[in-house]
Amino acid sequence: xxxxxxxxxxxxxxxxxxxxxxxxxxxxxxxxxxxxxxxxxxxxxxxxxxxxxxxxxxxxxxxxxxxxxxxxxxxxxxxxxxxxxxxxxxxxxxxxxxxxxxxxxxxxxxxxx
Amino acid sequence: xxxxxxxxxxxxxxxxxxxxxxxxxxxxxxxxxxxxxxxxxxxxxxxxxxxxxxxxxxxxxxxxxxxxxxxxxxxxxxxxxxxxxxxxxxxxxxxxxxxxxxxxxxxxxxxxxx
Numbered sequence: 001x002x003x004x005x006x007x008x009x010x011x012x013x014x015x016x017x018x019x020x021x022x023x024x025x026x027x028x029x030x031x032x033x034x035x036x037x038x039x040x041x042x043x044x045x046x047x048x049x050x051x052x053x054x055x056x057x058x059x060x061x062x063x064x065x066x067x068x069x070x071x072x073x074x075x076x077x078x079x080x081x082x083x084x085x086x087x088x089x090x091x092x093x094x095x096x097x098x099x100x101x102x103x104x105x106x107x108x109x110x111x112x113x
Numbered sequence: 114x115x116x117x118x119x120x121x122x123x124x125x126x127x128x129x130x131x132x133x134x135x136x137x138x139x140x141x142x143x144x145x146x147x148x149x150x151x152x153x154x155x156x157x158x159x160x161x162x163x164x165x166x167x168x169x170x171x172x173x174x175x176x177x178x179x180x181x182x183x184x185x186x187x188x189x190x191x192x193x194x195x196x197x198x199x200x201x202x203x204x205x206x207x208x209x210x211x212x213x214x215x216x217x218x219x220x221x222x223x224x225x226x227x
Binding site: 004031034036041042043044045046049051091093095099100101103104105106 | 117119144146153154155156157158161163168169201203205210212213215216217218219220221223
């Protein structure tokens with residue numbers, strides 16, 4: 001059974017810092033990996049999608065990398081801002097179950113002014 | 114327009130009540146999903162509809178009954194729920210059920226069962 005873990009569970013940084021969020025998964029047979037942002041009590045906003053054949057994807061200040069063989073992905077946030085404060089979730093779509101997303105445990109990020 | 118709309122935003126119900134959650138999208142998507150998210154936990158898949166037909170039921174108790182009356186609308190009918198069913202219920206859609214598609218999520222319905 002696929003298990004997705006995110007470290008750290010919570011992170012507090014001052015504004016302007018560059019930071020890295022980690023995601024690891026136990027079964028490397030994935031089709032793609034997606035990073036989401038969730039504000040408190042709200043739905044999920046898709047940030048980046050990396051196909052299994054890709055190594056990284058970039059959108060603005062966000063950069064996500066994928067090392068499928070080692071079961072890891074990282075989300076790099078450059079020059080963090082208070083508006084980046086949210087919970088960040090990674091989710092994998094397994095090759096064997098093409099409709100199902102398996103979510104990670106999440107990282108709660110707080111960026112202080 | 115990448116909007117998935119869920120109503121109501123909040124719902125409080127007793128264990129003997131019958132209520133329904135509604136999810137709507139007008140993006141022409143043909144796959145729709147229900148997820149359940151408990152506090153401080155990741156979302157967990159409940160149901161998937163592909164081309165208006167139920168394709169995945171993740172062993173969800175029968176007190177949750179999904180319905181997809183047309184390609185734009187997804188309902189979740191609730192009956193005889195338990196307090197432990199209190200959670201944020203998220204709806205999502207994707208263009209097709211294919212693996213490569215991004216799922217777009219609604220803002221969720223926060224359900225409290227008393």
